[in-house]
Every structure is written in C-alpha cells, then in structure tokens.
Amino acid sequence: MLAAIAALSFTTACSDSGGGSTSTNSSRASSTPASAATDADAARITMKNFAFSPVTLTVKAGEKVTVVNDDSAAHTVTASQGGAFDTGSIAGGKSGNFTAPSKAGSYAFTCTFHPNMKGTLTVS
Numbered sequence: 001m002l003a004a005i006a007a008l009s010f011t012t013a014c015s016d017s018g019g020g021s022t023s024t025n026s027s028r029a030s031s032t033p034a035s036a037a038t039d040a041d042a043a044r045i046t047m048k049n050f051a052f053s054p055v056t057l058t059v060k061a062g063e064k065v066t067v068v069n070d071d072s073a074a075h076t077v078t079a080s081q082g083g084a085f086d087t088g089s090i091a092g093g094k095s096g097n098f099t100a101p102s103k104a105g106s107y108a109f110t111c112t113f114h115p116n117m118k119g120t121l122t123v124s
C-alpha cells in the first residue's frame with residue numbers, strides 16, 4: 001500500500017518536471033527572434049544573381065558591413081577608387097565583411113571578377 005502511494009507520487013513529480021522544462025524551452029526560443037531582428041538591422045550587402053542588394057547602402061562612418069554571397073560564383077565588394085574598402089574574394093555561399101570608410105561621402109564599389117556588378121556605399 002505504502003509502496004503504491006510512493007510510486008504514484010514519483011510519477012506525478014516526474015511529469016511536473018517535464019512540463020517545467022518544456023516551458024523553459026519555449027521562453028528560450030522566443031528570445032531567439034529578438035537577436036535575429038538585431039542582426040537584420042546591421043549593415044549588410046547580399047550578392048545574388050550577379051547583383052548587389054541593396055544597390056545603394058547607407059551606413060555610419062566606420063560601421064562594419066556584412067557581405068553575404070548567395071551565388072555559387074565568388075564575388076568581392078571592392079571600392080572603385082582609392083582602395084577605401086575591399087572584402088577580397090568571397091566564395092559562393094560564404095560571407096565576409098569590411099569596415100566602412102571613416103570619411104563621409106559616396107563610394108562606388110564593384111566586384112573585381114564581374115565589373116558589371118555595381119553598387120554605391122553612402123557613408124553618413
């Protein structure tokens with residue numbers, strides 16, 4: 001009799017702790033989209049179908065810009081004049097980054113492999 005009660009209370013405790021860990025997991029999952037939203041605010045250039053997106057990006061002086069290559073071909077983000085910035089070759093499916101110039105202005109950039117790819121970085 002005593003053993004049956006002990007077994008019953010053990011089962012109850014076990015299912016309670018299972019429920020507790022489930023709710024902990026769901027609150028952890030809900031914090032993930034918040035950090036993803038912060039990433040989306042970061043300066044980013046995507047290269048896809050042999051084009052830069054966006055074509056014109058405005059960033060703060062000295063801001064770090066993430067460059068994502070969604071093509072299978074390698075690309076670069078290279079300032080057209082003065083070597084203001086250059087990611088070097090970014091292989092297909094990879095990402096890289098560069099630091100925006102510290103001087104405000106408008107900087108044309110291109111891909112050294114595909115000169116038809118053009119974009120403009122505006123430093124505010």
Ligand SMILES: [Cu+2]
Nearest residue numbers: 075111113114
């Ligand atoms: Cu390219």
